[in-house]
Amino acid sequence: MDIHKIEIDTFAQRAEGMYQRLASLYNNSPDIINLPSDRLPQTFMELGHASEIVKIATEELYQQNEEIAQLRDLAETESQRYRELFELAPDAYLVTDNLGIIQEANRAAAHMLNLSQHYLVGKPIANYVALEDRHRFRSLLKQLEECGDKAMELVLGFLKRNGDVFDAAITVAVACNRQGQPTQARWLIRDISEQQAFLRDRQCKPAELASVNHDCNHVENRLLHKYCKGETIPLNPSAIWYVSQGMVKLSTLCETGEEVLIGLAGEGMVFGSSLTSLHIYQATAMSDTELSSISLAEIATSQTLSHTLLPKINRRLKQTEAFLAVVGRRRVEDRINYLLQLLKQEIGQKVAQGIRFSVRLTHEELASACCTTRVTITRLMGKLQKQGKISFDSKNHIIIKDL
Template sequence: MNTTVFAQQVEAMSERLTILYQGIDISSSLPPALLPSALKELGVASERLEVAAEMLHQQNRKLSLADQSLEAERQEHQVLLEFIPDAYLLTDAAGIIQEANSAATKLLKIPQSLLIGKSIKAFVTRETQQAFEAELQRLPQRSWKQEWQIRLQPYQSETFNASVLVEVNRQQANQPMTVRWLLRQSSDAFGGTRSDNRSQVEVSEKPENYDDLGYRLQVYHKGEIIPLNPNVIWQVRSGLVKLTTFSDKGQEVLVGLAGASAPFGSSLTALPLYQATALADTQLWCIPCNDFAASPKLKQRLLPQISQRLKQTELLLAVYGQVRVADRLESLLKLLKEEIGQPVANGTRLSVRLTHEDLANACCTTRVTITRLLSQLQQQNKLSMDSQHHIVLKA
């Protein structure tokens, strides 16, 4: 009920009660002892209603002020969004767009009124949509900012490659999860030479140089997605990087492990969807492709490592070619022993802790199957786990 109308009704009731007091007939049929008590109770009820009306009026004013404050904050928030030069979107966990700035409407070629409520997946090309959806489903388990290289399809326009910076907005316990997105065409990608844009993956730089060539080290922490710019080649100094692609059904497929000295990058693959993830704290050199093309010294250093990566890819293909999953796993463990094995007292320890999910993706099977097979190998005394859950392959 409208508080003003309620207050008016309470006031009218009070006036009628006053008239009743004044015109009361002493000869009423009510017993004389009950009449004063009844009038007193009516008066108390009237006073309480007047207090309730005043409280409602005050609460209504507070709500009105709160609405005005929220509207002012919303307008200020929108103004700040317009200062962001890149396309900005806020979506729910399913990718439904809730907010967008003007840069997003220009990039996606659609008015803001039509953009709100639309799924971000509608702007991802059909051939990469399943993989994109698979990554979207993994977002709640990842607490860090990530950068993806995807191909976008604006409304009634040509497709283009884009760098997408994505971060889950952690809400309070009872509030739904939201996701923030920054989109930019790859010609000015986040992973390029602009170091001010690397804060999204918390990159730190160290003063060490790439021998005499002047390339400084960059660090990515375990679990972080390494940005893949087509204009640069990464080379690992220390650590390990998992290189994956995605099947048509969105399943992650291991295509390589880049250890010390190994190069990788989107310019070194023909796969349309390619992702690099640090499996440990990893130091990387970032080498511009133009420098590689122009420098005989760089070619001399990198080409043997690129050749080694190709050989590793062939070995992984041989792993996938095994019919039985158990044979695939044993072949993969042998490969990992050569790539990242460290001699220990009772065998060879894999220097990086690989999850059962990682091994399952590499063997094209399920995590449950890998868990069962690893348990069997432990029972056969072919491997064990150390105190840090690293696999130790028995001699």
């Protein structure tokens, strides 16, 4: 029986005993029993009210105790349900503290590493990472402190109990406390050795490769990371980002500390710090954006994935060269005209009034791409607007009419 139920029953019994003794005392007082109620001693009146309050409180305690018991049973049922989901998950799942010490391990993880669940608890997860990948893994642990609630992905070599190494696709997410400080990391680990071996051994012909790309969708069918407009996107040197939806601004800083626009990555494009030699390289979401992370190790070992990404990387490089060509023009008027034509191709959408840019670009951003001042861009954009060559919609998106 519930200890709280026993305590309430005891309290109720004592309250009922007090109520009965008070009634007996009242009934056995012949001197006052026939007096009008307004002349009863104040003490009897107050005791009567108090006993009624105690009786009502007892009933409320019973009701609250029943509600608490129901909530506790519901919580226990949900806890058991999630415990079963954790234990019986088909993929390996580990929970660690923010230092990488394993706190929980499900059955699949124990089976994958050929170790008991009890043995895994309390061990550093780094112990089961292949020696050649531990430096990258430690870098990942440091990045987890800064990534907030965003999941990260990469491919690492993992060790089994007998020393065998297998390729593992890792997805890790951080749990934070109310102060935003990381407290736990949740690791989803998949053994992809067979897939990797198949891709390494298979020599696809171009026609076969196109079919594989179409059927498998190696790039598109991945975990999505969502970023809001204006949010800075973290850059992992061991991975590249694939844009599934939205627009990303790529920029650097010049010697004066001013931002320089060097590219825009839209749907179907890739970007990452590994694709540039710039020391300062920043990616910012220009709209609500969805990205997929692809590790360089996975690209290196997957012929199919490499062929899929090659034209996307090529497109990104061509755009970079086009942005460089903007600043090569001597007259500022020519630079802005060339830039607007470039943006028309990259982010233009056909509307009734002309070609509308899918995202809003400020005069400051246009000026940074043209290597000039915001004041100059404002003057030139005003001139183009008066000439009827450009206009703006209700959200200040540029509409190209005729350049």
